[in-house]
Amino acid sequence: MLNITKNQNDSELTFALEGRLDTTTAPQLEAELKDELDGVTALTLDMEKLEYISSAGLRVLLSAQKVMMKQGEMKLVHVGETITEIFEVTGFSDILTIE
């Protein structure tokens, strides 16, 4: 299960993710991003309550990163230890902005 809490302030958009980002739930985030990214120049993904990420989730993060590189910037905040390790193993820690 994945819960997404959205917070928009003009062109700044924050998604707080809670639960699991896996094969079953990744399409949900992908669809939300597709609907909301128009005109957004700063996207923040709050990962504090994200417990799990698989390659299906990484794929969605990578496509969001590619979109945001054209129109602004994307950053991830509050990334926990287990998810950090997944980013490191896959080289995602080098291509994502993690604060």
Added chain:
Amino acid sequence: MKSELTIEAKTENLNAVLAFLEERLEKADCPVKAQMQLAVAAEEIFVNIAHYAYAPEIGSATVQLEVSESPITVTITFTDGGRPFDPTKKVDPDVTLPAEARDIGGLGIFMTKKLMDDVKYEYRDGKNVLTLKKQI
């Protein structure tokens, strides 16, 4: 400790497979971080079977979990009767490329190999047998 689950290989059953594994790993006092790594690896393998092994038909997959103690060693075996496919032969993606040059996909089996100590494929008695092993 040894347990087994046979289930239709379709992505709708992913949660059931992960719940089966997580429940038992929890009981075996497997640390949360290792539990997640094992689940990530299991997800990649199960989803692969669901997408490719029997497509366009649906077949079943068997997941076996074995946990031995001191040190805790977890072995997860996936067996399916679909078309022969060795995921370990897949070429690793270049994880040093910048975002714009990254391909979306190809990461699953690579992550599995990185997160597990051993990933072994065999084709035995007309079945794909993939074994994941990790010492905690």
